[in-house]
Amino acid sequence: MAMYALGLSVLQEEISYEKTQVKQMAYADDLTGAGKITDLKKWWALVKENGPTIGYTPNATKSILIVKPEHYENGVRLFSDSGVIVTKDGQRHLGAVIGTEEFKAKYVGEKVSELVKEVGVLSxxxxxxxHAAYSAFTHGLQHRWSFVKRTMPGISLLLRPLEESIRKKIPTSTAEI
Structure with missing residues (x-):
């Protein structure tokens, strides 16, 4: 992992903010860039040009450009020949969501529904x-929604079905078992 990070730092120097006006971040083999669509197009060209020489092969079919609705057509036009997916809704990124409030609500709703089912199994x-149920709850399930809460602010109302499920289905004392 450390060697990969060192190799990727060479690419990041070639696609730096000073050269592209794109704010960027790398995590393992994921590169993320944010900026104006025209700058992102230049950045993407530099990634494709310089990446393979250091062993980084960009995959356009796994690359997603998230744009504001008013910039969607321009994004589609500029990236039409690249293979990059262009969306105005949103996308999951490193376990969280980037995009519209509607996309975030849908994503969190699906997560909450999944977690509610798991609370039912635990109950x-x-x-x-x-004891096993308590351990699974505190060491597993609880951390999954903690991550969702931590990575996506402003979703407390969307988590209410999960809270209700926990309150109704998880015993709080041995007298309830």
């Missing part, structure tokens, strides 16, 4: 194996 488990 069934708690009837016969309360």
């Amino acid at each position: 069934g488990m708690a009837k016969t194996e309360p």
Whole structure:
């Protein structure tokens, strides 16, 4: 991992903010850039040009350009020959969401629905194996929604179904089992 990061730092020097006007971040083999669409087009060309020489092969089909609705047509036009997916809605990124409030609500709603089902499974488990259910809840399930809360601010109302499910289904004492 450390060697990969050192190699990627060479590419980041070639596509630096000073050269592209694109704010960027790298995490493992993921590069992220933010800026004006025309600057991002130049940045993408530099990534494609310089990446392979250091062993970084950009994959256009896994690359997504998220634009504001008013810039969607310009984004599609500029990136039409690149293979990059252009969206005005949003996309999941490193476990969180970048995009519109509607996209974020849909994504969080799906996550909450999944977590509510898992709370139901744990509540069934708690009837016969309360310690195991408690451990699964505190060491597993709880961390999953903590991550969602930490990475996407302003979603407390979207988490209410999960909170209600926990309150109704998870026993709080052995007397409830």
